[in-house]
Amino acid sequence: MTAYKVLIADDNSVDRKxxxxxxxxxxxxxxxxxxGFEAVDIFTEHRPxxxxxxxxxxxxxxxxxxxQIKSIAEEDFIPVIFLTSLSDAQSLADxxxxxxxxxxxxxxxxVVLQAKIDSYHRMSEMxxxxxxQRDEIARVNRHMLQEQRVAKAVYDNVAHAGCLTSPNIxxxxxxxxxxxxDVLLAxxxxxxxxHVLLGDFTGHGLPAAIGAxxxxxxxxxxxxxGFGLREVLREINQKLKSILPxxxxxxxxxxxxxxxxxxxxxxxxxxxxCYLLRNDGEMIETLSSRHLPLGVMSAxxxxxxxxxxPMANGDRLFLWSDGIIEAxxxxxxxxxxxxxxxxxRDSAHASDVYDDIQRAVDKFVDGSEQDDDxxxxxxxxxxxxxxxxxxxxxxxxISQGPRDWSMEYRLExxxxxxxxxxxxxxxxxxEVPGLRAIGGQLYTVVAELFSNAFEHGVLGLQSSMKQSxxxxxxxxxxxxxxxxxxxxxxVRINMHHTGVGDSGTLTLTLEDSGDGFDxxxxxxxxxxxxxxxxxxxxxxxSICDSIEYRGKGNEVxxxxxxxxxxxx
Amino acid sequence: MSVxxxxxxxxxxxxxxxxxxxxxxxxQEFRDAYESASKVRKYIVDLGSATYLDSSALGMLLLxxxxxxxxxxxxxxxxxxxxxxxILAISNFEQLFTIQ
Numbered sequence: 001m002t003a004y005k006v007l008i009a010d011d012n013s014v015d016r017k018x019x020x021x022x023x024x025x026x027x028x029x030x031x032x033x034x035x036g037f038e039a040v041d042i043f044t045e046h047r048p049x050x051x052x053x054x055x056x057x058x059x060x061x062x063x064x065x066x067x068q069i070k071s072i073a074e075e076d077f078i079p080v081i082f083l084t085s086l087s088d089a090q091s092l093a094d095x096x097x098x099x100x101x102x103x104x105x106x107x108x109x110x111v112v113l114q115a116k117i118d119s120y121h122r123m124s125e126m127x128x129x130x131x132x133q134r135d136e137i138a139r140v141n142r143h144m145l146q147e148q149r150v151a152k153a154v155y156d157n158v159a160h161a162g163c164l165t166s167p168n169i170x171x172x173x174x175x176x177x178x179x180x181x182d183v184l185l186a187x188x189x190x191x192x193x194x195h196v197l198l199g200d201f202t203g204h205g206l207p208a209a210i211g212a213x214x215x216x217x218x219x220x221x222x223x224x225x226g227f228g229l230r231e232v233l234r235e236i237n238q239k240l241k242s243i244l245p246x247x248x249x250x251x252x253x254x255x256x257x258x259x260x261x262x263x264x265x266x267x268x269x270x271x272x273x274c275y276l277l278r279n280d281g282e283m284i285e286t287l288s289s290r291h292l293p294l295g296v297m298s299a300x301x302x303x304x305x306x307x308x309x310p311m312a313n314g315d316r317l318f319l320w321s322d323g324i325i326e327a328x329x330x331x332x333x334x335x336x337x338x339x340x341x342x343x344x345r346d347s348a349h350a351s352d353v354y355d356d357i358q359r360a361v362d363k364f365v366d367g368s369e370q371d372d373d374x375x376x377x378x379x380x381x382x383x384x385x386x387x388x389x390x391x392x393x394x395x396x397x398i399s400q401g402p403r404d405w406s407m408e409y410r411l412e413x414x415x416x417x418x419x420x421x422x423x424x425x426x427x428x429x430x431e432v433p434g435l436r437a438i439g440g441q442l443y444t445v446v447a448e449l450f451s452n453a454f455e456h457g458v459l460g461l462q463s464s465m466k467q468s469x470x471x472x473x474x475x476x477x478x479x480x481x482x483x484x485x486x487x488x489x490x491v492r493i494n495m496h497h498t499g500v501g502d503s504g505t506l507t508l509t510l511e512d513s514g515d516g517f518d519x520x521x522x523x524x525x526x527x528x529x530x531x532x533x534x535x536x537x538x539x540x541x542s543i544c545d546s547i548e549y550r551g552k553g554n555e556v557x558x559x560x561x562x563x564x565x566x567x568x
Numbered sequence: 569m570s571v572x573x574x575x576x577x578x579x580x581x582x583x584x585x586x587x588x589x590x591x592x593x594x595x596q597e598f599r600d601a602y603e604s605a606s607k608v609r610k611y612i613v614d615l616g617s618a619t620y621l622d623s624s625a626l627g628m629l630l631l632x633x634x635x636x637x638x639x640x641x642x643x644x645x646x647x648x649x650x651x652x653x654x655i656l657a658i659s660n661f662e663q664l665f666t667i668q
Contacts, residue, residue, distance in 0.1 A: 202623045246634045247627030251659065270659040292660045296630065301639075322623075322658075 004028045004121055007048035009039035009065065010083060011057045019052065019083070019108065026114050036060025040068045043078075050120050051080045052104070055095060063098035070099050077127035079120035155209055159216040162187040163194065168385060170354050171377040181208040182321050182375040183250075185216055187223040188385075190426060191443040193259055195223045195232065196379055199252040199294070200271065200321035211250060211295070214239050225430070226423040226443050229256040230304040233267055233294070237302045240295030249295040253319045256306070259385045264317065265306040269293045272325050272337060277350040279314030284344055287317075311381045316350050318357075323374035327361050330368050335361060354378045401433045403499035410492040416454060417486055422447050425493065432497060434504050434562045441543045442506075442560070448540055449510050449556060450491065455479060457514030457554055458489035489513040502563070509557040516553030569594050573601035575608070582608040584632075587617040590652075592624040602632055611636055613665075616647030621655045633664060644668055 006028045010016040013034070020030045031046055033039035037060045039053065051069060055062040066080045082095040082103040095103045102116060164171060164186045173184055183199040197219055201208035215236050222232045233254055240250055251270030258264065268274070270293035276285040291303050311317070327335040343360045347353045357376060407428065411421060425446050429435045435442055455461045459482040465471040494509040541547055544558040569588040576583055584601045586594060602611065611632060615621070633641050644666040648656065656667055 200623075202627050247624075247631040249627070249630070251623070272658055289658050289660060292663055296664075 004050060004117060005031065005046065005048040006117065007031050007033060007039065007042060007046070007051045009033040009036065009051065009057070009062070010054040011035050012054070015054070015083075015106070022108065022110055022113065023052075023117070026110075026117070028117065036062065036065035039065045040072070043069050044072055049078070049124060050117060051078060052083055053080055053100070054083045055086070056084075063095075063100075066099045075131060077124045079124060081116060081120070151209070155213065158213055159183060159185065162220060166194070166385075168194075168380040168382040169196070169377065171375070172358065173375050182323065183208075183212045183215060184375060184377060185219045187220050189223060189256075190226045190430075190439045191260075191447065192440055193385055194255075194257040194379075195219070195229050196255040196257065196319075196377070197252060198254075198271070198319045198321065198375060198377055199250045200323075200375070201250045202248045207248065211240055211244055211248070214243065215250065215294075222423075226426040228420075229254055229265065229267065230306060231420075231423075234299070234302060234304050237294045237297065238299045241298060244295050249293040251289075251293040251321070253289075255317060255319070255379060257311070257379065257381060257385065259313075259381060259383055262310060262312055262381070263308055264311040264381065265308040266317075267291065267304065267306045272320065272322055274317065274319045275341075275344055276309065276311070277316045277318070277344070277353060279312065279316070279350055284341070285309070313381050313383050314350075315381045316353070317379045317381075318344070318353065319377050319379070321375045324357070324361055324376060327365050327374055328368055329364050329366060335364050339364070402431055402497070403504070404497065406494065406496040408492065408494045410490055413458070413486050413489045416458060416489065416491060417483055421491075421493065422450055425450075425495065428495065429497075429506070432499070432504065432506075434499065434502065435497075435506065438543075438560075438562060438564055441564075445540055445543055445558065445560070446508065449508065449558070450493070452556070453491045453510045453512035453514075456517070457512030458491060459483065459486070460514055504562050506560045506562070507557060508560070509555065511551075511555040514554050516549075516551060516555075519549035519553040571597040571601050573605065575605060577610070579607060580609045581612065582610070583612045583614055585614040585617065589620045589622075590615065590618045590625040590628075591620070591622045595624065595628060598628050599631065602635055608636075609642060611641070611643040613643065613645045614647055615645060615649075615652050618652055619649070621652045626655075626659055626661065629661070629665065642666075 006023050008016055008019055008023065008030060009032075010019065011034055016032055016034070020032055024030045031042055031048060033042050035057050039051070040060070042048075043051065051066075053062040053066055057065070060068075062082060066082075069078060069080065079101045080099070082100045083106065084091065084095065084103055085106045086092065087105055092103050092105075101120065104113060104116065162185055163169075164184060166186065166188075169186060171184055173182060181201045183197070183201070185195075185197040185199075187195050189195060197215075199212070199215060201211050218236050218239060219232055222235060244250075249270070252268070253271045253274060254267045256265040266274075266287055268287060268289040269291035271289055273289075274287045276287060278285075287307065290305070290307070297303070325335055325337055325340060329335075339360070340357065343356050344353055347356045354376070361374065409421060409425070411419065422443070426439070426443050429442055429446075430439055456463060459479060461475060461478055461482065465475040465478075490513045492511040494507075496507040496509075498505050540558060543560065543564075545561050546559045548557050549555065550557065569586070569590070571587075571594055572585045574583050574585075575581065582602060582605050584598070586598065602608070613629065613632070629643075629645070633643060636643055645656065645661075646668045648667065653667070656662065656665075661667065
């Protein structure tokens with residue numbers, strides 16, 4: 001048994017000596033004080049575990065000494081047991097009221113005395129443990145909050161690296177915890193236009209944020225490299241499926257805005273119905289989830305089917321997570337899809353809808369505690385999106401990176417069936433800082449040249465088919481059929497780049513296994529808009545310094561000088 | 569909220585009944601319900617008395633599906649009320665479960 005340090009304060013020396021001997025014989029260390037002042041001084045110096053205090057002492061009495069001792073002890077628990085010969089109930093109660101923890105009446109019973117000392121010792125041990133734990137929790141909590149602040153800064157850099165601040169986007173993201181179960185991502189495509197993704201992870205806080213990190217990385221990385229949204233979603237799904245435990249997933253709505261085609265494609269998995277509002281119409285078009293959330297299906301079963309619809313400038317798309325629909329008022333009632341639809345229907349104009357929804361939800365919940373994140377985003381189709389603004393290429397950086405290089409990439413039929421080389425080509429070109437500044441135009445050139453070589457060359461499709469709406473459909477039906485049946489053919493891509501100082505020249509040559517076409521008139525400068533329009537040639541001409549067809553028309557070579565000299 | 573499990577069809581069918589709010593608080597009970605039963609081939613999740621379903625309940629259903637053999641599992645979700653059915657439909661869970 002460990003020895004307790006016991007302070008005995010009693011002005012009666014006989015009583016004090018008797019009690020000291022008893023306590024000492026029981027294995028404790030004893031310090032004696034002969035009055036109240038001495039008791040306080042000795043306490044300050046020796047910090048005993050427990051104090052036995054006579055009530056009546058000259059000078060400073062026991063009650064006052066106790067008050068001072070308790071104040072010196074601060075938050076430590078130092079039990080004080082009063083020693084008294086009084087035995088009436090009121091006197092004993094007074095002892096406790098003045099700050100004592102217990103009392104012992106003279107003459108002392110040795111057994112009771114030891115039991116009380118032991119009991120109070122256990123209690124102060126417990127008190128000490130409690131204080132330590134409290135301090136530990138406070139320390140850990142401070143540490144955790146600090147870590148969360150740092151992690152949030154990292155998370156924000158990754159998740160909000162995109163273009164959510166574009167003028168065609170309005171959004172609201174209300175975090176429940178330091179982190180947010182909802183994710184909003186938006187990135188400009190290198191060829192103009194934009195990818196937008198709204199995700200709602202199961203749960204909140206850390207687990208949700210952990211899933212959001214790779215999601216944002218993949219989204220921004222792949223979009224910048226020119227991958228289509230389907231490929232991006234496929235990759236995100238696969239990543240989430242492999243890193244999230246079973247039962248955790250991400251409901252999502254993803255939009256591919258294509259201002260050049262005045263169209264948008266959406267993929268929705270596990271999110272509530274969203275609405276499309278026309279700038280000039282009253283009709284509300286509803287878009288519904290057709291897929292399982294991201295991270296549920298294995299890669300081979302994932303469905304990347306998107307729904308495409310025309311979207312003119314000024315048309316608006318509204319997306320939200322279930323937070324808005326499940327927002328509760330003080331009676332626990334949910335806002336619900338119906339109320340939401342009514343707000344949208346009652347808005348005077350499409351441009352008022354965003355504010356009206358916010359106002360209606362705020363009014364409905366009226367400050368009630370919410371148990372889910374509420375995220376809302378409005379995406380407006382705008383012509384301005386066509387001009388990709390890739391800035392940040394500095395003069396100093398422009399002469400760095402690969403300068404003189406060339407590469408050849410030949411794709412055979414079996415590869416052409418399912419593989420799109422354009423993002424990869426684009427990725428290689430984007431290593432040249434000077435080309436990065438014209439990434440958007442360059443992407444268009446490569447994409448056009450490749451689709452010409454593949455569709456008109458290898459697949460032998462006639463571009464003239466696309467001139468009527470019916471033909472357009474037929475063209476794509478034929479394309480699908482011919483891709484499925486494709487057994488032989490190739491596309492050869494050659495890239496050649498030379499750089500001098502802060503300028504350079506890129507030559508792209510594409511050859512295909514097709515029959516070619518009558519290009520002679522074109523090369524002779526008799527370009528006929530109608531005849532060639534299907535081959536996207538005017539578009540290419542506007543960007544390239546020269547364009548030359550060779551052989552039987554199955555080989556094309558374009559030269560691009562950077563920096564571009566055209567006026568903007 | 570309460571979860572009850574009963575065996576039927578010669579011990580090859582497990583009926584799991586969830587009452588009240590089917591959310592994260594049912595997690596342990598729901599898991600115990602199917603983990604304690606062996607030799608079960610077919611699972612029926614009876615949501616007749618479930619008033620609400622949240623995303624963690626959807627997660628629990630996916631866990632059950634995984635336990636029951638993933639793509640080879642045979643799980644029916646029965647007696648859903650309109651709200652519950654709507655939540656299952658938004659998530660397109662009919663692609664993974666038989667919803668009746």
